[in-house]
Amino acid sequence: MVMFKAAFVREWRLLARQKADWLNPLMFFLIVLTLFPLGIGAKPNLLAEIAPGIIWIAALLSVLLGAERLFKDDFRQGVLEQLVAADEPMLFYVLAKIISSWCSTALPLLLISPLIALLLGLDATAWLAVLLTLLLGTPLLNLLAALGAALTLSADKGGILLALLILPLYIPLLIFASAAVDNASLGLDYSGQLAVLSAMLCLALALVPLAVLKALKLNVG
Amino acid sequence: MFEAVNLQLAAGQLLQIGGKNGAGKSSLLRILAGLARPDEGAVLWQHQPIDDSDFPQNLCFIGHLSGVQPQLTALEHLEFWQAAFGLQPADGYRVLATLGLAGLEDIPCQLLSAGQQRRVSLARLWLTQRLLWILDEPFTALDQSAIVLLQQKFTEHLSRGGAIILTTHQPLTQHFPEAQLLELAYRW
Amino acid sequence: MFKWLDPYAKPETLYRLCGLWFPWLMTAAFISLLIGMVWGLAFTPADYQQGDSYRIIHIHVPAAIWSMGAYSSMAIAALIALVWQVKAAQWAIGAIAPIGAVFTVIALFTGAAWGKPMWGTWWVWDARLTSELILLFLYLGVIALSGAFADRQTGAKASALLALVGVVNLPIIHFSVEWWNTLHQGATITKFAKPSIDASMLWPLLISILAFGLWLAALTCLRLKTAILQNEQHRPWVRQLVSSSLKSSVIKEG
Numbered sequence: 001m002v003m004f005k006a007a008f009v010r011e012w013r014l015l016a017r018q019k020a021d022w023l024n025p026l027m028f029f030l031i032v033l034t035l036f037p038l039g040i041g042a043k044p045n046l047l048a049e050i051a052p053g054i055i056w057i058a059a060l061l062s063v064l065l066g067a068e069r070l071f072k073d074d075f076r077q078g079v080l081e082q083l084v085a086a087d088e089p090m091l092f093y094v095l096a097k098i099i100s101s102w103c104s105t106a107l108p109l110l111l112i113s114p115l116i117a118l119l120l121g122l123d124a125t126a127w128l129a130v131l132l133t134l135l136l137g138t139p140l141l142n143l144l145a146a147l148g149a150a151l152t153l154s155a156d157k158g159g160i161l162l163a164l165l166i167l168p169l170y171i172p173l174l175i176f177a178s179a180a181v182d183n184a185s186l187g188l189d190y191s192g193q194l195a196v197l198s199a200m201l202c203l204a205l206a207l208v209p210l211a212v213l214k215a216l217k218l219n220v221g
Numbered sequence: 222m223f224e225a226v227n228l229q230l231a232a233g234q235l236l237q238i239g240g241k242n243g244a245g246k247s248s249l250l251r252i253l254a255g256l257a258r259p260d261e262g263a264v265l266w267q268h269q270p271i272d273d274s275d276f277p278q279n280l281c282f283i284g285h286l287s288g289v290q291p292q293l294t295a296l297e298h299l300e301f302w303q304a305a306f307g308l309q310p311a312d313g314y315r316v317l318a319t320l321g322l323a324g325l326e327d328i329p330c331q332l333l334s335a336g337q338q339r340r341v342s343l344a345r346l347w348l349t350q351r352l353l354w355i356l357d358e359p360f361t362a363l364d365q366s367a368i369v370l371l372q373q374k375f376t377e378h379l380s381r382g383g384a385i386i387l388t389t390h391q392p393l394t395q396h397f398p399e400a401q402l403l404e405l406a407y408r409w
Numbered sequence: 410m411f412k413w414l415d416p417y418a419k420p421e422t423l424y425r426l427c428g429l430w431f432p433w434l435m436t437a438a439f440i441s442l443l444i445g446m447v448w449g450l451a452f453t454p455a456d457y458q459q460g461d462s463y464r465i466i467h468i469h470v471p472a473a474i475w476s477m478g479a480y481s482s483m484a485i486a487a488l489i490a491l492v493w494q495v496k497a498a499q500w501a502i503g504a505i506a507p508i509g510a511v512f513t514v515i516a517l518f519t520g521a522a523w524g525k526p527m528w529g530t531w532w533v534w535d536a537r538l539t540s541e542l543i544l545l546f547l548y549l550g551v552i553a554l555s556g557a558f559a560d561r562q563t564g565a566k567a568s569a570l571l572a573l574v575g576v577v578n579l580p581i582i583h584f585s586v587e588w589w590n591t592l593h594q595g596a597t598i599t600k601f602a603k604p605s606i607d608a609s610m611l612w613p614l615l616i617s618i619l620a621f622g623l624w625l626a627a628l629t630c631l632r633l634k635t636a637i638l639q640n641e642q643h644r645p646w647v648r649q650l651v652s653s654s655l656k657s658s659v660i661k662e663g
Binding site for chain 1: 547559563578585588589
């Protein structure tokens with residue numbers, strides 16, 4: 001717990017000093033969302049129909065954008081090898097990293113979701129579905145992104161490789177999250193999709209931090 | 222990479238690993254610290270393989286990477302290390318002052334010089350109670366006064382029954398006549 | 410638990426075993442492939458609905474089955490590599506992955522070629538085809554990751570971990586894609602549901618499946634042998650092997 005607090009505080013200090021780390025993905029998200037209407041024409045019906053897919057693809061790209069740096073600095077500066085050598089409770093360090101990365105990259109998306117709904121012509125029910133799926137789905141995005149970051153830590157071209165590894169794993173999330181928003185905008189029940197999202201989140205919460213830990217150790221060792 | 226490395230280190234001893242660039246000093250240190258696994262053979266701590274013992278809890282490892290995050294201040298580093306490595310709670314200002322960093326406690330480390338950053342990194346040694354120190358080139362970038370300071374710290378640690386393994390090109394025998402020297406030869 | 414397996418995991422022993430098995434596996438694969446292909450492509454009756462074009466099933470189905478079989482065996486190797494730290498298992502991952510990827514490409518290509526006369530289009534976002542495509546992405550990820558590190562050892566371990574993550578995800582991906590597809594477009598795909606197959610078509614198909622499996626095993630042995638040599642090239646037993654084979658070739662020439 002001491003470790004968790006220390007790593008968490010450290011992470012927030014870094015975020016406060018490197019604002020680009022969390023502002024850039026947010027801006028990227030907004031710009032990508034703006035490009036879609038420009039690319040396919042600003043027809044409100046069409047936009048509302050494809051909005052769920054657009055929102056989710058933009059969200060997972062913007063999370064991936066910030067993912068590479070998650071462990072990179074600590075690896076380059078040798079913090080990781082010192083932690084591994086001292087056999088400190090690394091799991092808490094990993095959890096602190098993932099939680100603060102969720103707070104910095106996904107939480108802003110939740111906060112601006114009303115704005116997204118406005119831009120893409122979604123009504124209040126659909127917006128609520130967007131909010132709920134983002135709430136359940138983005139932690140999963142961050143968990144898997146952390147796994148990708150840890151796996152490619154000492155790789156030569158980490159950034160693009162990370163995206164290649166992790167994007168296929170995002171497919172179930174993309175399917176269920178956009179289906180939930182789809183159903184909501186048609187006025188249908190979407191609790192089933194939310195339940196599936198929660199189940200996937202629970203599974204990932206149980207397994208991914210351990211896999212991240214293993215990946216960090218083998219990259220350091 | 223290595224053949225027939227066989228060494229023993231007792232409490233209160235210092236082992237200096239020497240050798241030309243590329244001889245594998247750092248690699249050997251990483252194996253000794255348990256960060257890398259030897260292809261053959263084993264590293265023992267108190268007659269136990271290091272994986273099965275309390276070795277990590279007794280180890281303070283500082284590699285050639287200093288572990289200093291450029292955006293954080295010296296004081297913030299100490300704070301993190303104290304929590305993360307279970308160091309003694311101590312007055313960070315005093316430790317940093319000992320190391321000649323008075324007045325620089327709360328500027329981001331990226332504004333410090335290389336030698337000052339190295340001092341920040343070594344400040345951990347003033348806070349740790351751990352028995353075995355494994356240090357990769359600890360004297361790099363340090364000026365004469367800091368080197369003397371560090372050597373005094375080594376003497377103190379050894380007299381308390383600690384052990385030190387380090388790599389350096391500095392001749393150490395005049396300060397530590399007891400020091401063992403392991404010279405790695407490069408051959409291909 | 411698996412202590413009796415330990416001696417077989419020694420690179421030198423494994424190298425010899427692979428060398429021993431390879432000719433037998435390859436011969437068996439070649440013979441059964443010949444029987445399966447000739448029987449299936451030339452001698453079975455044409456399908457009453459699909460005509461002759463269904464015959465591609467004898468390549469498509471075995472390739473699809475073994476593309477998944479290869480992934481599962483890769484994941485088992487990954488588990489062994491990570492849990493018991495067996496180096497040979499790490500190399501096995503690198504040996505299997507490209508073969509599995511090629512099988513996946515074969516399955517995708519034959520699937521598309523089959524789809525053209527049946528559905529009138531090369532590509533349909535059919536659940537099975539889509540999962541197969543994602544499987545290809547997972548394979549490519551493992552291959553890309555294993556080659557991305559300056560340190561080959563790290564690459565092997567990282568790709569082992571990724572293969573394991575992939576195998577946990579594969580069923581989730583498969584079921585979600587299936588669910589997604591039934592949601593979006595039901596009826597167009599039901600054509601794909603196979604009519605219960607006649608025995609005259611089934612036997613050559615089973616033989617082809619066996620043949621592809623043997624082929625996979627043979628190629629894996631071959632690639633594993635190469636990987637062992639590459640990774641152990643500085644070990645005395647490899648040097649001895651090389652010098653003795655050099656000597657024998659000199660004697661032959663002399």
